[in-house]
Amino acid sequence: MNTDCTVAWKNLYRLLDVTQGSAVRLSNSDPERYVLAGTTGSWDLTGAVQESSVFVMQTSDVGTPQWTFRYGAAPFRKYSTKIEMKPCQNGYILCGTVLEGSSLPFDDVGFLLRIDDAGNLVWLKFYSTDVTETAQTHFKDVEELPNGNFVVTGHMLNPEPPSNAAASSMTDTILLTMDSEGNFLAGFRYPAFTIQDNGTENLDVTSGESLRVIPGGVAVVGHYMQPYFDNPGSQLFQVDNVGNVQWYNFLPGILPGQSSISNGTLRYGDNGTLTFAADQSASALVQFSVGGNFIAAKKYGTVHWRNTATSVYAEPDNSFTFTGISEVSVPLGTGYYDNRDCRVGRTSTSSLSTGCNEQDLNLSVEGREVLAIGLEVQVFGAQGFTDVPPDVISVSPSTNVLCTTCDCLPPVVVTPTVQWPGDLPVVVIDWEPVDPGSITDVVVIRDGVVMAEVVGTTYVDENPNGYHRYELVFNPTDVTCNPTRKTVSIDSSPVIDFPDATDLIWIPNERDPQESVCLVSGLESGGRTPKIVLGDSALATVQWADLGSTTPNEKPVVWALFGEGAQGSTDTVSPSNEGVLTEFLLGGGSLYLESSNLDVFSADFRNLCGFSIEGSEPIADALVELEGLDSGFGLDLSDLSTEYSAAGEFADQLLPIGDSSGAILRSTSAFGEVTAVFKTGATATVGYKVLTSSTLLRGYSGNEELFVDRLVSVLGDSGSPNPQFIRGDANVDGGIDIGDAVYGLTYLFSGGDSSCKDAQDTNDDGAIDVADPIALLGLLFSGSEPPPAPFPDCGVDPTVDSLDCEFGSEGCP
Secondary structure, X not given: OOOOOOOOOOEEEEOOOXXXXXXXXXXXXXXXXXXXXXXXXXXXXXXXXXXXXXXXEEEOOOXXXXXXXXXXXXXXXXXXXXXXXXXXXXXXXXXXXXXXXXXXXXXXXXXXXXXXXXXXXXXXXXXXXOOOOOOXXXXXXXXXXOOOOEEEEEEXXXXXXXXXXXXXXXXXXXXXXXXXXXXXXXXXXXXXXXXXXXXXXXXXXXXXXXXXXXXXXXXXXXXXXXXXXXXXXXXEEEEEOOOOEEXXXXXXXXXEOOOOOOOOOEEEOOOOEEEEEEEOOOEEEEEEEOOOOEEEEEEEOOOOOOOEEEEEEEOOOOOEEEEEEEEEEXXXXXXXXXXXXXXXXXXOOOOOOOOOOEEEOOOOOEEOOOOOEEOOOEEEXXXXXXXXXXXXXXXXXXXXXXXXXXXXXXXXXXXXXXXOOOOOOEEEEEEOOOOOOOEEEEEEEEOOEEEEEEOOOEEEEEOOOOEEEEEEEEEEOOXXXXXXXXXXXXXXXXXXXXXXXXXXXXXXXXXXXXXXXXXXXXXXXXXOOEEEEEOOOHHHHOOHHHOOOOOOOEXXXXXXXXXXXXXXXXXXXXXXXHHHHHHHHHOOOEEEEEEOOHHHOOHHHHHHOOEEEOOOOOOOOOOOEEEEOEOOOOOEOOOOEEEOOOOOOOOOOEEEOOOOEEEEEEEOOOOOOEEEEEEEEEOOOOEEEEEEEOOOHHHOOOOHHHHHHHHHHHHOEOOOOOOOEOOOOOOOOOOOOHHHHHHHHHHHHHOOOOOEHHHHOOOOOOOOOOHHHHHHHHHHHOOOOOOOXXXXXXXXXXXXXXXXXXXXXXXXX
């Protein structure tokens, strides 16, 4: 389909007698192509299956097959019609169920199939959750984990059903993990119970239908049936990274993706939401937060048999497109016949509303306590695949438009400018006039707050000092049209020259400029003068030698704001930009790095900054509170704590590395994940400081300025924490002579003072004792080895010890 809701093309594909598609994805190798998966097979005249297999086909952008393969074919083998396919490293991973398993030890076993980007078989394996044929292991969905392993959901028969239950129908949801080669790692089943008013415990029937890997674990949606009450519904729950249930909800009357094909039912949004397609006597979408709290639900259309949403896609603008089966009564002579159609709907941005025939659903949500029970799994290998060309039949589909709210306004060009008629800025936003009478008004939103409703082509904002994001909503006169939205970001901060800037805020390409708002506010309230530079190439334009030159009492700080990065993102900081930051640091600079995904930096740069990323898993969304720590190296936040309100975001878990690096923020959860590290380092001549944080300042729940002030007090301190000195110059007069040995002996045996114990530590063993003046005398009169650096030139102490230096040697910088 095109984005204007019209059908671009439609093809039918046939391999053997019966061919059924079940999942479609954009091609890994070319996002303009499609990859389709399903089942195909042959039946005899009695209806008995002769052969069936899984197929995968890649097509061009207009549906022309480019390659097609069949996998796992065997005489009298029958696959279920529900096949799921997901992208993985260098290919695709598929899952499903063998209902009748010729050449397998027994029927009803799950399978995983891994292929490369060109369709070549990597491996095919079958799985049973029991050693007998009664297990009935069904696989419904699979996804790759960040570490390259796979997690699968589905169901198995409960091994201990009640005596009065139909043992063939009492199923438990399962979650299994396999390594990248398909070898079984761990598995759990999740039996669910309902306790009646009289205390009787009844086993319920559940099945996992769709899953999503989310920060900190896995979310699962699936079927839930209370057989003793004949009460169907759905389950939605989350487990942590080792399979323990974090929360579990039962939703009576909501059936997830009720169809023989219901792939893509569950979606996880960057805003921390879980949304799934469902059936509630009509197509429905249901949305929860990652914490398990109900947000919203809607159903669409009138009640028709099998009128249901079976799949949902999260669009880049946070809207949703859903599809499913719809029964439409079509006139035929004096009567009607039921026509089974495909139904497609799309919601507006950041909501579940389509603007068509819809109504809100107020769901009943019942919490459950569900425990994970460990499983053992048998694995059977298989090989072989066949290249088979399909028959292609072009189809011209009819379209029955139930309601349309597609964009139908002409394109709008928005032009923002910043004017300075005096000391305060004025932002002027102009837009080209659209067709006369086609819009009612334009709503102007600044940083999430509605500023005005404009009838015209210009909006003027007086004194919006700083960085702001404006969203313009063009409301059409035609109520069947969607509003058109335009977003512009504008920097109306005063123009600041590099010599006058105390702080340089760098926001790379594609990063949210709003990350800088609370930082700018905190810096300005502390009397500092920040300058913002935008884009990946901005660091190359900085006049580093002039930075902060007019404010020598305020040490310049570079704040690199990467904000919220996509989990698993392959974006990286360029070597040239890392080189600029490295040169700035080793020249004695102070650096603040902020990114929830710190993999953007190379391992060498992370080592320089004194941290590593602990494991490959991000911290779970349960990260709700942070407590400060004393780094032990000059930055103490142990008296600070804050709620962390960046709901739904993730943060890398950090580990301090090196002798002068310490943790300064950690989660208050049971695991105490470290999210910020402070490092002090030194070269032969200067010291530098760097603070790295995987949590974002804007999430510190009203404590942003307090934290900024504390960080600036250390990072922006112009007083050198490591004064320069000459090793052995105990009296810090700038020279090495007998007076230094006498000074050291006097300090040891007569209680003298010392302004630089590092200089007295001639042998650099971290202690002041008689060995130091002896080493100095050996240097002066016996030609002994010279002391460690810094010697004979000025410098800072390159080793970390408990000694300090209040004043350096005379003549040193």
